Amino acid sequence: MSQLISYHPESALRFLPGGISDSLVSALETARVASLNDVDLWQTDRVPADQLPMDAGFIQWPEELLADRASRGSDSLISRLTSCGKRLQEQADSLVVLGIGGSYMGMRAMFEALRSPWFNEFDRAARGNCPRLYFEGWNVDSDNQRSLLDLLNRRAQLHPDGAEGKTAAIVISKSGGTLETAVAFRMVRDLIEKNFPDSSRDLIVPVTGLQGRLRALAEASGYTDTFTIPDGIGGRFSVLTPVGLLPAAASGMDITALLQGAADMTEHFRSAPADANVVLQFTAVCHAFESQLGMTTRILSTWGSRLEAVGLWYDQLLSESLGKHELGATPLTVVNTRDLHSRGQQHQEGRRDKLITNLLPGRPGDESLQVPQHDHDHDQLNRLAGTPLSAILKAAIDGTNQAYADDSRPTADICLPELNEHVLGQLFQMLMLSTVVEGRLLGTNPYGQPGVEAYKKNMQANLGL
Numbered sequence: 001m002s003q004l005i006s007y008h009p010e011s012a013l014r015f016l017p018g019g020i021s022d023s024l025v026s027a028l029e030t031a032r033v034a035s036l037n038d039v040d041l042w043q044t045d046r047v048p049a050d051q052l053p054m055d056a057g058f059i060q061w062p063e064e065l066l067a068d069r070a071s072r073g074s075d076s077l078i079s080r081l082t083s084c085g086k087r088l089q090e091q092a093d094s095l096v097v098l099g100i101g102g103s104y105m106g107m108r109a110m111f112e113a114l115r116s117p118w119f120n121e122f123d124r125a126a127r128g129n130c131p132r133l134y135f136e137g138w139n140v141d142s143d144n145q146r147s148l149l150d151l152l153n154r155r156a157q158l159h160p161d162g163a164e165g166k167t168a169a170i171v172i173s174k175s176g177g178t179l180e181t182a183v184a185f186r187m188v189r190d191l192i193e194k195n196f197p198d199s200s201r202d203l204i205v206p207v208t209g210l211q212g213r214l215r216a217l218a219e220a221s222g223y224t225d226t227f228t229i230p231d232g233i234g235g236r237f238s239v240l241t242p243v244g245l246l247p248a249a250a251s252g253m254d255i256t257a258l259l260q261g262a263a264d265m266t267e268h269f270r271s272a273p274a275d276a277n278v279v280l281q282f283t284a285v286c287h288a289f290e291s292q293l294g295m296t297t298r299i300l301s302t303w304g305s306r307l308e309a310v311g312l313w314y315d316q317l318l319s320e321s322l323g324k325h326e327l328g329a330t331p332l333t334v335v336n337t338r339d340l341h342s343r344g345q346q347h348q349e350g351r352r353d354k355l356i357t358n359l360l361p362g363r364p365g366d367e368s369l370q371v372p373q374h375d376h377d378h379d380q381l382n383r384l385a386g387t388p389l390s391a392i393l394k395a396a397i398d399g400t401n402q403a404y405a406d407d408s409r410p411t412a413d414i415c416l417p418e419l420n421e422h423v424l425g426q427l428f429q430m431l432m433l434s435t436v437v438e439g440r441l442l443g444t445n446p447y448g449q450p451g452v453e454a455y456k457k458n459m460q461a462n463l464g465l
């Protein structure tokens with residue numbers, strides 16, 4: 001089992017006059033208790049009207065799912081997800097995951113963090129017998145959809161028999177009515193029904209709420225498997241429900257480890273003292289820099305492309321949860337060193353409104369990847385010959401933090417012990433808990449996203465819907 005994530009704000013705290021105040025520590029304690037009490041309140045079904053929506057179900061969900069597996073074995077949700085994932089692995093070579101926002105970004109984060117960027121180009125054995133993975137329904141983009149449909153149709157025609165040319169789809173929408181996802185699903189459903197009429201019911205798996213159009217469609221279509229997104233867990237808090245767990249299982253990921261990581265983080269949040277609690281410490285530092293120094297822009301600085309999609313998932317979580325009543329910090333994910341050559345100038349010398357948090361994958365990359373020696377040294381790199389890329393990256397990380405510190409620009413570090421399912425489960429839960437606690441500090445209900453409705457209404461009206 002991996003260690004717990006650690007958080008190191010010492011470098012940032014040098015620039016916070018007086019450090020974390022006693023009053024903030026006591027407000028955090030109150031917020032911790034209130035966030036945990038929300039779970040009980042939500043379970044009683046007697047949430048006062050002014051506290052709705054109340055989607056605190058994500059807090060104890062990982063523990064509940066692990067307990068369900070311990071007591072019900074092969075009838076448990078974990079087992080059903082695992083067997084459906086295995087079935088999709090065997091029956092299809094391409095898997096399209098359709099969803100948007102909270103019904104998409106978590107799985108994308110896991111896929112990019114835990115799989116090679118060239119995963120879809122590997123042969124089946126190198127993919128661990130898992131299907132190639134594609135994401136759709138997260139935009140309205142005819143170029144993307146056309147080229148994916150063409151690719152999948154071509155594969156079906158080239159391999160008319162067996163799993164090699166087959167496409168499966170997991171369509172995810174809690175409301176069941178999100179237009180982007182619904183429209184893309186129609187197209188992918190058509191493709192599957194036309195190319196594989198005998199197995200289309202096996203190849204399409206809806207993941208949806210208890211009610212809505214997708215639920216009705218699933219019931220009418222008689223699909224072999226349909227999974228439910230539980231009430232009381234909002235979209236952007238749903239990565240560890242079937243929303244993320246089913247595609248993760250179909251991609252050969254260890255979903256028990258994901259849940260165990262999240263459960264371990266919840267337990268740490270509940271029981272660790274405030275000064276050793278990564279959730280409370282991270283929240284305290286972010287909140288203090290915003291409220292005392294007006295640092296309303298939060299840069300999540302990911303070192304390595306594998307973590308970019310985790311950052312984009314967090315961008316959504318923070319924006320939709322706290323961007324209300326003209327409050328809430330603005331999140332921005334960067335990938336370094338790439339973005340040092342684009343946004344870096346603004347972060348180094350621009351407006352002093354930014355707290356930078358480095359998201360660091362614990363272990364160095366492949367040490368055997370080293371700068372080669374060459375007979376022609378016109379680029380003068382022979383002096384670096386034999387240096388691992390990881391050492392060059394470390395020089396960049398240290399050099400960047402030093403440059404920020406020299407100009408009194410605060411940075412803190414979230415250190416991941418390694419990059420695996422257990423650690424990602426921890427990280428998701430840490431950031432979700434922190435967002436909820438910060439909502440309590442701000443007096444903002446972190447659940448619901450009323451502001452997103454405005455564009456949807458106008459879009460539907462423009463289409464005469």
Ligand code: PA5
Nearest residue numbers: 101102103173174175178235236
């Ligand atoms: O956090 C949220 O609730 C949203 O981002 C939703 O996940 C997103 O709008 C997609 O909604 P649905 O799953 O209903 O299609």
